[in-house]
Amino acid sequence: AQTIHQWPVAEIKAVGSPLSLGCTIKGKSSPNLYWYWQATGGTLQQLFYSITVGQVESVVQLNLSASRPKDDQFILSTEKLLLSHSGFYLCAWSLDWGGAEQYFGPGTRLTVL
Amino acid sequence: QQQVRQSPQSLTVWEGETAILNCSYEDSTFNYFPWYQQFPGEGPALLISIRSVSDKKEDGRFTIFFNKREKKLSLHITDSQPGDSATYFCAAITGNTGKLIFGLGTTLQVQP
Numbered sequence: 001a002q003t004i005h006q007w008p009v010a011e012i013k014a015v016g017s018p019l020s021l022g023c024t025i026k027g028k029s030s031p032n033l034y035w036y037w038q039a040t041g042g043t044l045q046q047l048f049y050s051i052t053v054g055q056v057e058s059v060v061q062l063n064l065s066a067s068r069p070k071d072d073q074f075i076l077s078t079e080k081l082l083l084s085h086s087g088f089y090l091c092a093w094s095l096d097w098g099g100a101e102q103y104f105g106p107g108t109r110l111t112v113l
Numbered sequence: 114q115q116q117v118r119q120s121p122q123s124l125t126v127w128e129g130e131t132a133i134l135n136c137s138y139e140d141s142t143f144n145y146f147p148w149y150q151q152f153p154g155e156g157p158a159l160l161i162s163i164r165s166v167s168d169k170k171e172d173g174r175f176t177i178f179f180n181k182r183e184k185k186l187s188l189h190i191t192d193s194q195p196g197d198s199a200t201y202f203c204a205a206i207t208g209n210t211g212k213l214i215f216g217l218g219t220t221l222q223v224q225p
Contacts, residue, residue, distance in 0.1 A: 042217070049211050104159075107155070107156045
């Protein structure tokens with residue numbers, strides 16, 4: 001069975017500090033991977049997607065970047081956090097090229113102070 | 114402009130009643146509509162989905178009704194249970210884009 005793991009579970013960071021969030025998928029080969037952001041009490045907004053190692057497409061610009069160093073790993077990062085980066089970050093995967101059925105991880109709660 | 118709209122924003126029903134959550138969309142190229150259930154502090158879970166070639170999809174107590182002409186869907190939860198209390202998101206996607214568009218969600222409270 002496939003499992004999706006996100007780390008850390010929660011982070012409290014200062015404005016201007018760097019950030020790195022991770023996501024690992026086990027049990028699926030060559031999944032499509034996605035990063036989403038969710039404001040507290042809000043909807044989900046897709047940030048990035050990747051269909052293969054080393055390839056990442058940006059969907060919205062939020063002063064964040066993403067990388068896919070391994071087939072089963074997706075990293076979200078920034079060098080300088082903003083207050084507006086606070087929220088819930090979710091990693092998702094899909095198997096089909098169209099990305100219709102997407103399955104989400106448990107999320108990372110980020111608080112920027 | 115919100116491409117996927119949901120109503121009501123919040124809904125309270127009694128245990129055993131049917132909860133009806135509505136969703137509408139603008140883009141006629143959307144052809145797949147998943148519904149996600151999210152509990153506080155957790156990632157959303159895929160609950161049920163429908164493709165635009167169908168007008169109904171049933172899975173246990175959960176049923177999606179789809180009206181392509183009016184660009185509307187509804188999720189019916191029959192025999193609602195307190196454990197169904199969660200936020201429900203309607204989403205939509207076009208073809209092979211991989212870009213899921215989410216509505217703002219409906220928060221359902223089932224009173225025992």
